[in-house]
Amino acid sequence: xxxxxxxxxxxxxxxxxxxxxxxxxxxxxxxxxxxxxxxxxxxxxxxxxxxxxxxxxxxxxxxxxxxxxxxxxxxxxxxxxxxxxxxxxxxxxxxxxxxxxxxxxxxxxxxxxxxxxxxxxxxxxxxxxxxxxxxxxxxxxxxxxxxxxxxxxxxxxxxxxxxxxxxxxxxxxxxxxxxxxxxxxxxxxxxxxxxxxxxxxxxxxxxxxxxxxxxxxxxxxxxxxxxxxxxxxxxxxxxxxxxxxxxxxxxxxxxxxxxxxxxxxxxxxxxxxxxxxxxxxxxxxxxxxxxxxxxxxxxxxxxxxxxxxxxxxxxxxxxxxxxxxxxxxxxxxxxxxxxxxxxxxxxxxxxxxxxxxxxxxxxxxxxxxxxxxxxxxxxxxxxxxxxxxxxx
Amino acid sequence: xxxxxxxxxxxxxxxxxxxxxxxxxxxxxxxxxxxxxxxxxxxxxxxxxxxxxxxxxxxxxxxxxxxxxxxxxxxxxxxxxxxxxxxxxxxxxxxxxxxxxxxxxxxxxxxxxxxxxxxxxxxxxxxxxxxxxxxxxxxxxxxxxxxxxxxxxxxxxxxxxxxxxxxxxxxxxxxxxxxxxxxxxxxxxxxxxxxxxxxxxxxxxxxxxxxxxxxxxxxxxxxxxxxxxxxxxxxxxxxxxxxxxxxxxxxxxxxxxxxxxxxxxxxxxxxxxxxxxxxxxxxxxxxxxxxxxxxxxxxxxxxxxxxxxxxxxxxxxxxxxxxxxxxxxxxxxxxxxxxxxxxxxxxxxxxxxxxxxxxxxxxxxxxxxxxxxxxxxxxxxxxxxxxxxxxxxxxxxxxxxxxxxxxxxxxxxxxxxxxxxxxxxxxxxxxxxxxxxxxxxxxxxxxxxxxxxxxxxxxxxxxxxxxxxxxxxxxxxxxxxxxxxxxxxxx
Numbered sequence: 048x049x050x051x052x053x054x055x056x057x058x059x060x061x062x063x064x065x066x067x068x069x070x071x072x073x074x075x076x077x078x079x080x081x082x083x084x085x086x087x088x089x090x091x092x093x094x095x096x097x098x099x100x101x102x103x104x105x106x107x108x109x110x111x112x113x114x115x116x117x118x119x120x121x122x123x124x125x126x127x128x129x130x131x132x133x134x135x136x137x138x139x140x141x142x143x144x145x146x147x148x149x150x151x152x153x154x155x156x157x158x159x160x161x162x163x164x165x166x167x168x169x170x171x172x173x174x175x176x177x178x179x180x181x182x183x184x185x186x187x188x189x190x191x192x193x194x195x196x197x198x199x200x201x202x203x204x205x206x207x208x209x210x211x212x213x214x215x216x217x218x219x220x221x222x223x224x225x226x227x228x229x230x231x232x233x234x235x236x237x238x239x240x241x242x243x244x245x246x247x248x249x250x251x252x253x254x255x256x257x258x259x260x261x262x263x264x265x266x267x268x269x270x271x272x273x274x275x276x277x278x279x280x281x282x283x284x285x286x287x288x289x290x291x292x293x294x295x296x297x298x299x300x301x302x303x304x305x306x307x308x309x310x311x312x313x314x315x316x317x318x319x320x321x322x323x324x325x326x327x328x329x330x331x332x333x334x335x336x337x338x339x340x341x342x343x344x345x346x347x348x349x350x351x352x353x354x355x356x357x358x359x360x361x362x363x364x365x366x367x368x369x370x371x372x373x374x375x376x377x378x379x380x381x382x383x384x385x386x387x388x389x390x391x392x393x394x395x396x397x398x399x400x401x402x403x404x405x406x407x408x409x410x411x412x413x414x415x416x417x418x419x420x421x422x423x424x425x426x427x428x429x430x431x432x433x434x435x436x437x438x439x
Numbered sequence: 440x441x442x443x444x445x446x447x448x449x450x451x452x453x454x455x456x457x458x459x460x461x462x463x464x465x466x467x468x469x470x471x472x473x474x475x476x477x478x479x480x481x482x483x484x485x486x487x488x489x490x491x492x493x494x495x496x497x498x499x500x501x502x503x504x505x506x507x508x509x510x511x512x513x514x515x516x517x518x519x520x521x522x523x524x525x526x527x528x529x530x531x532x533x534x535x536x537x538x539x540x541x542x543x544x545x546x547x548x549x550x551x552x553x554x555x556x557x558x559x560x561x562x563x564x565x566x567x568x569x570x571x572x573x574x575x576x577x578x579x580x581x582x583x584x585x586x587x588x589x590x591x592x593x594x595x596x597x598x599x600x601x602x603x604x605x606x607x608x609x610x611x612x613x614x615x616x617x618x619x620x621x622x623x624x625x626x627x628x629x630x631x632x633x634x635x636x637x638x639x640x641x642x643x644x645x646x647x648x649x650x651x652x653x654x655x656x657x658x659x660x661x662x663x664x665x666x667x668x669x670x671x672x673x674x675x676x677x678x679x680x681x682x683x684x685x686x687x688x689x690x691x692x693x694x695x696x697x698x699x700x701x702x703x704x705x706x707x708x709x710x711x712x713x714x715x716x717x718x719x720x721x722x723x724x725x726x727x728x729x730x731x732x733x734x735x736x737x738x739x740x741x742x743x744x745x746x747x748x749x750x751x752x753x754x755x756x757x758x759x760x761x762x763x764x765x766x767x768x769x770x771x772x773x774x775x776x777x778x779x780x781x782x783x784x785x786x787x788x789x790x791x792x793x794x795x796x797x798x799x800x801x802x803x804x805x806x807x808x809x810x811x812x813x814x815x816x817x818x819x820x821x822x823x824x825x826x827x828x829x830x831x832x833x834x835x836x837x838x839x840x841x842x843x844x845x846x847x848x849x850x851x852x853x854x855x856x857x858x859x860x861x862x863x864x865x866x867x868x869x870x871x872x873x874x875x876x877x878x879x880x881x882x883x884x885x886x887x888x889x890x891x892x893x894x895x896x897x898x899x900x901x902x903x904x905x906x907x908x909x910x911x912x913x914x915x916x917x918x919x920x921x922x923x924x925x926x927x928x929x930x
Contacts, residue, residue: 129451131492434648435590
């Protein structure tokens with residue numbers, strides 16, 4: 048990761064060199080490189096003794112901050128659009144920006160990602176136009192991006208199902224001989240704490256393990272499976288479950304974009320080098336509702352939300368950039384302005400999305416159609432045409 | 440170009456049909472920004488704030504706080520260019536009140552945002568009063584009369600009602616337009632009682648597209664289901680008849696006993712729930728009610744002494760608190776009353792979730808105090824105060840209302856002596872607490888004015904026999920007659 052830029056030497060001076068063992072932080076066994084107060088920790092040890100560190104240029108630090116702010120703002124705009132009747136539903140990522148941007152930026156171009164329906168931040172990092180998921184949630188298309196082009200699969204609504212897809216894909220990668228070197232391909236599967244109770248996820252653990260699949264299981268533990276708290280999902284920290292399946296697990300501060308990056312990059316590199324799967328538990332918090340159909344005030348208390356507010360991923364990054372004089376107020380203002388402009392642009396494009404013709408619902412069922420479907424389409428078209436003034 | 444935009448209540452969840460306006464966060468005349476929270480709305484799923492869709496100035500607010508609004512109905516009008524001078528159409532005369540109906544003029548001034556403004560081609564009537572627009576997502580507001588799309592080859596004779604409704608000269612409705620007008624065809628011609636109608640989905644769709652209400656048809660299919668032919672026959676009949684629905688004109692001055700002097704209130708929300716619960720309970724649990732009149736003078740004095748204590752200074756102390764305490768102590772002595780009839784077994788609960796029936800603006804609700812048996816008197820007082828305040832402010836959550844095991848209803852606050860309460864479903868005892876009045880009472884051999892109240896206890900005879908119910912009620916009475924002695928004796 049070392050970039051050898053002029054800023055590197057000065058930075059090592061201003062950041063106190065210290066290594067923190069994960070278990071010593073008070074929080075249970077958490078890899079952290081940036082504290083909630085914005086203090087930089089030089090390196091941190093994982094439970095298996097792996098030392099995690101990052102060495103970014105100033106420009107890269109600022110880039111990560113920009114990613115976090117943009118992702119949050121675009122997400123807020125989507126939530127507002129749902130409240131205004133322009134989207135059917137929205138699953139907000141509020142609070143989970145660092146886990147998504149950190150892991151998303153850790154992906155190399157050739158790596159393949161399998162998201163849930165909340166990975167808007169990873170989608171953004173993959174270079175996909177943020178309008179894409181809004182078409183899906185507006186109900187006018189099926190998602191719109193090409194998973195092969197962007198190496199980012201379609202959103203999966205079924206809880207945990209994508210871990211099986213990812214496992215199969217990763218096994219295929221290994222069988223194609225694409226692992227075993229620095230340029231190897233790795234796969235990442237995203238899921239939440241609630242999904243760890245699903246059979247699919249546990250089956251994926253088994254298969255990925257015994258077939259040594261180049262797969263990183265990235266669990267964003269946001270503490271709630273809709274309304275069900277973590278203590279109803281597990282008696283042990285989730286990352287420790289990996290041990291029972293025979294691969295390493297690590298818990299990272301999911302509100303720390305630097306640690307999320309470091310841990311994910313390490314796990315991906317292990318996978319691409321043929322060292323098999325691993326589990327990352329990004330310990331974070333869903334600041335908003337599960338989706339716009341949910342009301343979190345019915346099952347969690349305000350003081351808990353406030354406690355996590357103090358661990359906000361963007362605030363700590365801003366504090367760090369300010370203290371280290373990596374960015375100044377004009378930079379922050381410019382980022383806010385960029386976020387505002389992009390969100391307004393996003394809104395305009397959502398409002399301009401055309402409604403699809405009803406008959407197009409037959410278009411993407413089979414790649415080459417089927418006799419039965421063709422007949423249904425013909426009948427439906429005939430039905431629509433029986434009305435005056437119909438386009439069909 | 441028009442600049443007043445009306446915002447329709449969206450489907451805030453997935454497939455919701457209505458929401459309740461909890462609070463307006465803006466008022467007429469306010470300047471607002473894009474995405475500024477303007478209103479708090481509660482649906483069956485969540486209470487949420489809705490952000491403004493446009494920047495501008497609030498021109499009108501159509502529904503007051505506390506009203507239930509159907510999805511798709513306009514709730515607010517926003518002037519998106521307030522500094523451009525007066526609006527040409529004479530909306531200025533309209534909003535004397537904060538809550539005008541969307542007037543014809545203001546509707547004419549409404550600019551429909553392009554994405555949602557595509558009136559379905561061939562749709563009779565176009566935009567109906569109320570600014571109904573095409574649905575983008577979700578399951579579709581139905582606030583317009585059933586729309587009939589003409590099929591090719593139809594005589595252009597169209598049903599009268601919708602056309603009139605859409606005529607630009609139609610006078611503005613005096614009150615907010617009824618949200619779901621019944622289509623003319625829905626008026627029942629053949630006396631059939633509405634109930635579940637059997638029809639296959641494609642037939643339902645056809646009927647919907649043709650504006651035919653399935654409930655008015657007699658099915659000719661298997662099991663009386665409605666077939667495609669039935670719908671088509673009905674459609675051609677209405678097209679040729681084009682009958683204006685005969686509205687029985689009320690006789691000039693004679694006393695009328697018809698619909699014009701009746702009000703029809705849709706049964707929904709809390710009223711519906713109350714109706715279902717009480718009817719279910721009354722006709723499944725065999726109720727027995729017993730009464731006991733008690734001299735509570737000593738108890739009222741004890742309350743006064745409690746209020747005088749320094750550490751109780753800021754606590755709300757009411758007679759109901761003592762009644763609650765009496766019930767909780769009596770339950771400890773007779774745990775069987777705190778139980779549920781579960782068909783082949785009786786579930787006796789060690790915990791008491793004490794329900795307190797509360798009359799609120801939304802209607803009767805019965806939130807309960809969880810595990811009230813474990814609370815000290817002080818904790819109980821605080822819990823009751825909080826429960827009442829939460830209920831009054833309309834913020835009682837479903838969790839607060841579920842899981843009750845035994846209930847007190849304080850009918851005394853309405854100035855009556857007692858009642859025969861109906862058990863909440865799943866509970867086997869409920870106590871009515873009547874008014875505390877000064878009455879002549881034999882006290883130490885002489886008739887004296889004393890503070891007296893009457894308790895009414897209903898219980899489920901499947902579980903509780905007269906003996907147990909009587910002992911339980913007697914204990915409550917003993918406590919209220921002399922709380923200090925009862926505390927010493929029982930605890």
